[in-house]
Amino acid sequence: MALWRRALLLALALLLLCGGAQAEAKRVFIVSSYHPEYQWERDYLQALSARLSPRCQLAFYNLDSKRQPADQVAKRARIALERVRVFHPDLVIVGDDAALKNVGTVLAPSGVPVIFLGINNNPRNYFPGGMPGNVSGVLERPLLLRNLFELGHAVPGAHRALALFDTDLTSAVIRDETFLGHDSIRVGDIDVDMAMLDSFADWKKQVLAAPGRYQVIWVGLYFTLKDDKGKVMNGEEVVRWTAQNAKLPLFAFWDFAVGRGKAAGGLVLTGREQGEEAAKMAEAVLFKGKSLAAMFPLVPSQGQFLFSRSALQRYRVRLPARIESKASWLE
Incomplete structure (x- = not known):
């Protein structure tokens, strides 16, 4: 068989093979x-x-x-x-x-x-x-309890904490599953209040009124908060306002809320x-x-300690050695 015919047949075979693979x-x-x-x-x-x-x-x-x-x-x-x-x-x-x-x-x-x-x-x-x-x-499974326990004790004198959430389905499930349907829960020797809020105005009131009653704040979910006109807020705007105006150390449960100009860190989950x-x-x-x-439903990991150096410095929080040695840093 001529060489060109062999080459042609080989090319056709490869074409059919690739086409079949694509179809499958x-x-x-x-x-x-x-x-x-x-x-x-x-x-x-x-x-x-x-x-x-x-x-x-x-x-x-x-x-x-x-x-x-x-x-x-x-x-x-x-x-x-x-x-x-x-x-x-x-x-x-x-x-x-x-x-x-x-x-x-x-x-x-x-x-x-x-x-x-x-x-x-x-x-x-x-x-x-x-x-x-x-x-x-x-x-x-957000590691709320372990997060609250570990980082709550990184703030000297902390005995009361505020966890801020919107009113989305996920927030409601967390209230039912982690807070057992209540507005407050005790984690070690720290009392934690969960505030589920619909408006950004109410969110801001909670942040500004927190000093004096609380010693630390956790940012939960905030993507369904509405402005004064009923429009859903931009999440980045919410978390950055919160970090800028919070007078207390600010931690988070998810990685998207951590960073320079955001929350200082936490034991977080990632998408x-x-x-x-x-x-x-x-x-x-x-x-x-x-x-x-x-294949049973699975929980992939025990979370990741993730922190921002600049945010920790801003809130004057020094991590315990056991956490710092395992932490990942955004900057």
């Missing part, structure tokens, strides 16, 4: 609860894409549940379900409680594998008839880790033939 790419639809500008969501979407995109065709849709009213979130959930139906995915990933509640529960009876991440509630609460065998994922763990589960299902029924 797994299809994954990712429904997120919030919006891409939200760092938590951005971080886990980047982690999912980095791990899955080389071998999967990905599609995305977000519910924008922190900025939209409930009726619009329900409408967006219906749009998400229709887009999933048209896409014919091999697997669906739902990020955070709103997406699992509004989309994952509807998809589960179809039999498509559904992997969740960032879930604060007990996922079984979304499935009254029992957790389906095609659903599992990654839980988000990146949630995305990486969910992607590993997806790979096991798509490429190793594993069943979600045999």
Whole structure:
């Protein structure tokens, strides 16, 4: 056979092989609860894409549940379900409680594998008839109690602390799960009050009135706070105002609230880790033939001590050696 014919046949074979591989790419639809500008969501979407995109065709849709009213979130959930139906995915990933509640529960009876991440509630609460065998994922368990205990004792004389949250679904779950449905909880010898607020005006009042009653403040979630006109505030504006005006040491539960001009630090969770763990589960299902029924929901880690040197200096906080030796630093 002439050399050129052999080369032509080889090229055709490679073309067919590559075309077949492309046709066999797994299809994954990712429904997120919030919006891409939200760092938590951005971080886990980047982690999912980095791990899955080389071998999967990905599609995305977000519910924008922190900025939209409930009726619009329900409408967006219906749009998400229709887009999933048209896409014919091999697997669906739902990020955070709103997406699992509004989309994952509807998809589960179809039999498509559904992997969740960032879930604060007990996922079984979304499935009254029992957790389906095609659903599992990654839980988000903010380490509030350990965070409060460890860093509360880094502030000399601290015996009362304030934890600030918005009124989003995640905040409500934290109140029920961690604060046992109460407004206050005792952690070691520190009394912690949880304030769930709807408006930025009320948030500012809490921060400004804190000295005298409290010795330390924790920033929780603040992405559904509304301004005087009822518009949802920009989260960066909220946390930076809080850091600038707080007269007490300011700590955080999530990494997005830590940094220069923000909270000093904390034992935090990251969206990146949630995305990486969910992607590993997806790979096991798509490429190793594993069943979600045999994969129990997991909590990925014990968190990360993350701090800003400039913020610690501003609040004149000196970390205990046992924390400083394990800490990561933003600057």
